[in-house]
Amino acid sequence: MKARMQMSSSVVKQEFFKKWIKGMQIYSAFNKEMTIMERKRAIKLSADVAIASTRSATTQWSRAVVADVSTSAAGAARAAAEEILGRKLPERKALATTCSKKIVRRSHQRRSKAAARGVVRSSAAIAKKLVRNRTRVLKRLVPGGKKLDEISLIKETLDYIACLQVQVDVMRHLAAAAESLDHQQISF
Amino acid sequence: MQPISGEFGAINTLNGLLNQHPISSLHNHGQLPQFDPVDDFLEQMLSSPAVYPCADDHSQQQMEEHSTSVLASKLRQHQINSGAAKALMFQRQLLLSTGLAAGNGAPRSPTLSDHNDGIDGNGFKSIQENDASIKALFNGFTGSLGQISNQSEHFHQPQNFGGAGIATPAAMNEATVSGSSGGGASGQPRQRVRARRGQATDPHSIAERLRRERIAERMKSLQELVPNANKTDKASMLDEIIDYVKFLQLQVKVLSMSRLGGASAVAPLVTDMSSETSKEGTSMSLTEQEVTKLMEEDMGSAMQYLQGKGLCLMPISLATAISTATGNSLKINTNSDAQAPTSPTLSVLTVQSCGNIKGDAIDQG
Numbered sequence: 001m002k003a004r005m006q007m008s009s010s011v012v013k014q015e016f017f018k019k020w021i022k023g024m025q026i027y028s029a030f031n032k033e034m035t036i037m038e039r040k041r042a043i044k045l046s047a048d049v050a051i052a053s054t055r056s057a058t059t060q061w062s063r064a065v066v067a068d069v070s071t072s073a074a075g076a077a078r079a080a081a082e083e084i085l086g087r088k089l090p091e092r093k094a095l096a097t098t099c100s101k102k103i104v105r106r107s108h109q110r111r112s113k114a115a116a117r118g119v120v121r122s123s124a125a126i127a128k129k130l131v132r133n134r135t136r137v138l139k140r141l142v143p144g145g146k147k148l149d150e151i152s153l154i155k156e157t158l159d160y161i162a163c164l165q166v167q168v169d170v171m172r173h174l175a176a177a178a179e180s181l182d183h184q185q186i187s188f
Numbered sequence: 189m190q191p192i193s194g195e196f197g198a199i200n201t202l203n204g205l206l207n208q209h210p211i212s213s214l215h216n217h218g219q220l221p222q223f224d225p226v227d228d229f230l231e232q233m234l235s236s237p238a239v240y241p242c243a244d245d246h247s248q249q250q251m252e253e254h255s256t257s258v259l260a261s262k263l264r265q266h267q268i269n270s271g272a273a274k275a276l277m278f279q280r281q282l283l284l285s286t287g288l289a290a291g292n293g294a295p296r297s298p299t300l301s302d303h304n305d306g307i308d309g310n311g312f313k314s315i316q317e318n319d320a321s322i323k324a325l326f327n328g329f330t331g332s333l334g335q336i337s338n339q340s341e342h343f344h345q346p347q348n349f350g351g352a353g354i355a356t357p358a359a360m361n362e363a364t365v366s367g368s369s370g371g372g373a374s375g376q377p378r379q380r381v382r383a384r385r386g387q388a389t390d391p392h393s394i395a396e397r398l399r400r401e402r403i404a405e406r407m408k409s410l411q412e413l414v415p416n417a418n419k420t421d422k423a424s425m426l427d428e429i430i431d432y433v434k435f436l437q438l439q440v441k442v443l444s445m446s447r448l449g450g451a452s453a454v455a456p457l458v459t460d461m462s463s464e465t466s467k468e469g470t471s472m473s474l475t476e477q478e479v480t481k482l483m484e485e486d487m488g489s490a491m492q493y494l495q496g497k498g499l500c501l502m503p504i505s506l507a508t509a510i511s512t513a514t515g516n517s518l519k520i521n522t523n524s525d526a527q528a529p530t531s532p533t534l535s536v537l538t539v540q541s542c543g544n545i546k547g548d549a550i551d552q553g
Contacts, residue, residue: 043444
């Protein structure tokens with residue numbers, strides 16, 4: 001893990017940038033005129049797949065991102081993703097998530113039982129509860145985090161945050177550059 | 189009675205002892221599910237036998253209280269003699285057999301109320317493994333908080349006296365020795381000697397300590413990444429982490445909506461100003477159609493689309509005023525469609541296309 005973290009960020013940025021542009025070019029090859037929402041989706045998907053591929057499936061979240069794309073993407077999105085990753089995505093039908101009623105009922109029972117007492121617990125218990133709730137939220141935020149245990153969740157979050165920072169940085173630079181370019185054009 | 193496979197002979201004898209007396213009346217200790225302050229219950233258990241509401245004859249009542257005190261003393265004895273595991277099994281037997289949600293031999297474990305949620309869940313349910321694992325998780329979590337040192341103190345007393353009816357001994361051991369690095373933990377209650385600080389002898393405790401250290405070191409490296417992360421406790425650290433992740437994800441979303449690309453790099457994605465002005469006449473109807481389509485779904489996206497083209501929406505009155513007043517250097521798009529939202533109340537202007545209009549002329553409601 002340490003070795004991966006020491007990889008220089010500029011290398012990652014360049015890699016991400018190239019893959020991102022590649023993805024967007026595929027999108028534009030598919031259709032020239034896009035609405036704002038389509039365009040946003042194109043940019044975002046290309047960026048996400050690009051940043052996930054810089055990790056080359058070594059982390060859980062990157063695998064989850066790619067899996068998510070391969071189930072829900074179609075047409076231009078799929079082509080762009082495949083181009084970025086350099087491999088074919090397996091065709092996968094989106095799994096309908098079914099929930100066992102018994103499990104849900106049981107969990108609700110337990111929660112309502114505890115809540116019904118209405119007791120002020122000690123501060124330690126409150127802290128534990130806070131931590132537990134927040135861990136749940138974090139699991140939801142980090143892609144693929146639902147099945148992780150606590151230790152690997154923190155590790156994945158670490159990596160995910162670092163990559164998000166790279167992504168935001170590059171995108172912001174490009175947006176700023178484009179903005180200044182447009183200003184130059186206007187002034188002509 | 190709970191048919192715990194008789195691992196310990198003592199438990200079996202106690203089983204027999206319990207079976208002699210009709211314990212059913214004890215179940216009518218009805219207010220149990222609501223209780224929670226453990227000390228109240230303790231007082232009931234140990235001091236005032238007259239609380240039992242339904243004891244029919246006194247002899248029975250006395251025998252019951254005798255049996256409970258016998259149980260309590262036997263419990264303590266066992267804990268002194270045997271290991272923690274046995275004591276806990278024993279104690280669980282005691283609790284389950286008397287149908288009580290939580291039993292505490294210690295008159296002063298009021299601070300165990302933090303275990304109450306676990307206890308209450310455990311008392312009547314048979315899903316104890318889940319609770320144990322959840323407890324272990326909790327303990328692991330709070331370990332690095334530094335609060336565990338408080339808990340470990342409390343844990344010691346109960347364990348010595350027959351603490352809380354937690355599901356498995358393993359969980360209890362973990363809970364007990366979870367403060368091993370933070371506070372002298374002991375896995376050997378029989379001698380009531382605490383191991384020295386940081387020298388827990390139990391393999392469970394060692395594993396637990398390792399785990400907590402790993403978490404702590406990862407948290408530390410996270411602290412460097414996340415801004416404002418100089419918090420010491422886990423809950424607020426997690427909070428900061430969550431906020432930061434949400435913020436970054438939102439930034440990605442917003443950036444992917446912004447204008448990207450001028451003429452060169454990602455040109456096909458955006459119709460830039462130059463191409464727009466060149467095909468002015470033909471694109472107008474196209475633009476209008478696009479805008480109306482977007483307006484149907486979301487006003488915001490419609491406005492963004494116009495912004496992307498360097499256009500703006502404004503009331504017709506203003507548009508006519510501007511077009512007569514100024515020259516032809518501005519490109520003004522007046523939507524005179526029927527459903528166009530150019531009501532007098534709406535005027536949105538972009539900075540780019542209306543840059544040389546005086547600000548006050550624009551500020552219309």
